[in-house]
Amino acid sequence: MTTAGERPADEQPSRIGDLVVDARRDRVGKVVGSTGERLLLRGPFDGREWEAFSCDVRPATVSDELRAKVADINERIRRERGRA
Template sequence: MSVVCGRYVVDGRDGRIGKVMGQVGPYVQLRPPGGGREWDCPPGALRPAEPRDELRAKVAELNRMSRLP
């Protein structure tokens, strides 16, 4: 699987959905939908997010943005 910044993926180790923010060394940096602390994941543990998961993540981001001043 190619790792593209901005794409939503699933961390296969624990099932968390994250947005790809970049790659540092051997790890891909992911951020949870709606913001929060990034975490590192080995590229081999990633899988593409299902369409419903990606939609849920985008809605979470839009909801967070609507609450900002």
């Protein structure tokens, strides 16, 4: 049994390139680096990097990936409208 914030023993830690959800920030990111229990994440379509503890991330589902794609498209549209 695990307590809140602990990773189950059979769950693999995230590897570079994995798409994960940072539950603390409710953001989808790609793992671009790691140091101990900290992961360096970047938005799946570039963007700023941020750090998350490995206990705060979970593997992204197809739904999570779709949500990130829609958010990226919406952001691009907002930027384009701002230039017009």
